[in-house]
Amino acid sequence: xxxxxxxxxxxxxxxxxxxxxxxxEVVATDDVAxxxxxxRALELGVSLASLPDGLEQFVAEFxxxxxxxxxxxxxxxxAAARAAGIPVQSEIELAYRWEQRRIGGPRPILAITxxxxxxxxxxxxxxxxxxxxxxxxxxxxxxxPLVDALDSDLDAFVVECTSFRLAWTERFRADAAVWLNxxxxxxxxxxxxxxxxxxxxxIFGLQAPTDVAIGFIDDPIVMGHLDSAPGRRRTFGASGxxxxxxxGVLMGPDGPIVDTSVMxxxxxxxxxxxxxxxxxxxxxxxxTPAAIAExxxxxxxxxxxxxxxxxGGGVEWFNDSKATTPHAASTAIRAxxxxxxxxxxxxxxxxxxxxxxxxxxxxxxxxxxxxxxxxHTIFDGRxxxxxxxxxxxxxxxxxxxxxxxxxxxxxxxCASFDWYTGYPARGDNFRSLVHDYLxxxxxxxxxx
Numbered sequence: 396x397x398x399x400x401x402x403x404x405x406x407x408x409x410x411x412x413x414x415x416x417x418x419x420e421v422v423a424t425d426d427v428a429x430x431x432x433x434x435r436a437l438e439l440g441v442s443l444a445s446l447p448d449g450l451e452q453f454v455a456e457f458x459x460x461x462x463x464x465x466x467x468x469x470x471x472x473x474a475a476a477r478a479a480g481i482p483v484q485s486e487i488e489l490a491y492r493w494e495q496r497r498i499g500g501p502r503p504i505l506a507i508t509x510x511x512x513x514x515x516x517x518x519x520x521x522x523x524x525x526x527x528x529x530x531x532x533x534x535x536x537x538x539x540p541l542v543d544a545l546d547s548d549l550d551a552f553v554v555e556c557t558s559f560r561l562a563w564t565e566r567f568r569a570d571a572a573v574w575l576n577x578x579x580x581x582x583x584x585x586x587x588x589x590x591x592x593x594x595x596x597x598i599f600g601l602q603a604p605t606d607v608a609i610g611f612i613d614d615p616i617v618m619g620h621l622d623s624a625p626g627r628r629r630t631f632g633a634s635g636x637x638x639x640x641x642x643g644v645l646m647g648p649d650g651p652i653v654d655t656s657v658m659x660x661x662x663x664x665x666x667x668x669x670x671x672x673x674x675x676x677x678x679x680x681x682x683t684p685a686a687i688a689e690x691x692x693x694x695x696x697x698x699x700x701x702x703x704x705x706x707g708g709g710v711e712w713f714n715d716s717k718a719t720t721p722h723a724a725s726t727a728i729r730a731x732x733x734x735x736x737x738x739x740x741x742x743x744x745x746x747x748x749x750x751x752x753x754x755x756x757x758x759x760x761x762x763x764x765x766x767x768x769x770x771h772t773i774f775d776g777r778x779x780x781x782x783x784x785x786x787x788x789x790x791x792x793x794x795x796x797x798x799x800x801x802x803x804x805x806x807x808x809c810a811s812f813d814w815y816t817g818y819p820a821r822g823d824n825f826r827s828l829v830h831d832y833l834x835x836x837x838x839x840x841x842x843x
Contacts, residue, residue: 402463429478484562509575527686558594578722581745709799716822724808740809
């Protein structure tokens with residue numbers, strides 16, 4: 396058997412090794428076969444080349460193509476594979492097939508997708524399972540691809556499922572799957588909003604009647620797909636759902652789960668994320684309300700997700716650099732009654748106007764990056780908008796505009812690649828600049 400892996404970064408390297416362990420002869424290609432990638436290929440014992448002429452004939456020599464998550468669905472290597480009738484399978488698809496053949500039977504899979512909130516919900520679900528004594532790990536769109544975890548001593552898998560991975564699945568299914576929300580995103584990867592939605596929908600569509608599908612009750616797109624899910628169906632949301640909030644208590648179909656007073660942070664999206672994670676573990680019987688309470692009492696959201704980074708002069712500062720979509724930025728805006736928003740970055744082909752839906756909450760907006768003109772378009776006439784030439788200027792401008800009782804929130808609604816290598820670099824730079832402004836030294840910083 397021969398496999399072609401296109402893209403030799405973190406997931407590509409893991410996929411090559413996994414395919415080799417399962418008896419495949421592997422060849423790797425990359426859009427840029429530079430010295431670093433050639434060295435990686437040498438360490439893996441595979442050949443690496445740029446895509447050759449006569450691509451369809453070349454791809455037809457393999458039994459499958461596994462593209463790295465960064466390879467867009469319209470890429471020429473994928474088009475060649477589909478034209479030649481060669482299966483295209485992501486790493487979660489490969490991992491799922493191998494896990495089904497595990498001696499002793501496959502272990503439970505819990506899967507999370509959505510435009511925003513995937514990482515936090517994934518990590519919260521893992522925290523709950525660990526509190527229940529269930530060995531688990533955050534996998535998929537994390538530091539550990541699912542294919543790397545198959546040989547680990549785990550009891551259950553919690554998989555963050557991006558559309559990039561779901562797009563190339565044929566059998567992958569989860570015992571419990573939650574779809575958090577849907578909004579336009581990644582239109583520089585997907586050929587259209589329709590293919591983006593179709594990729595997400597596979598998380599429900601490939602399930603079996605014995606599985607459970609969990610959808611956000613306030614999202615009509617999600618609910619439309621939940622209605623046709625083949626398995627048991629559950630909903631979550633602040634109200635009117637199977638898993639909901641009532642009188643400050645997280646509730647499920649069987650009654651109270653936990654009082655929200657145990658949570659370290661209780662912003663609206665923290666509540667819905669907790670409801671989604673609770674549904675995943677309770678519907679599968681993998682954890683109890685006691686384990687949920689234990690996990691929620693100590694859980695802190697990952698960095699760059701409305702991360703509190705300091706307070707000074709009655710103004711709170713938050714790093715929400717992970718908010719790379721208008722939907723995510725809108726969630727941040729709704730969390731505060733009065734804020735100065737720092738927004739903008741590199742364009743991804745999406746409409747930014749949803750960010751202005753609750754502009755009455757905004758003291759002002761600081762526009763950054765190449766999308767600054769778009770930020771002006773949606774906010775001019777609604778609130779004060781100023782430009783910043785770099786992040787240091789953005790911090791200075793926001794500090795001058797904020798008043799006691801306000802929050803200053805970096806929630807860009809855009810990707811970071813105009814100024815940074817990724818959202819973590821953007822958030823780290825912002826945090827450092829804010830700490831400098833507030834006079835917070837490294838000894839005074841606390842991990843958040």
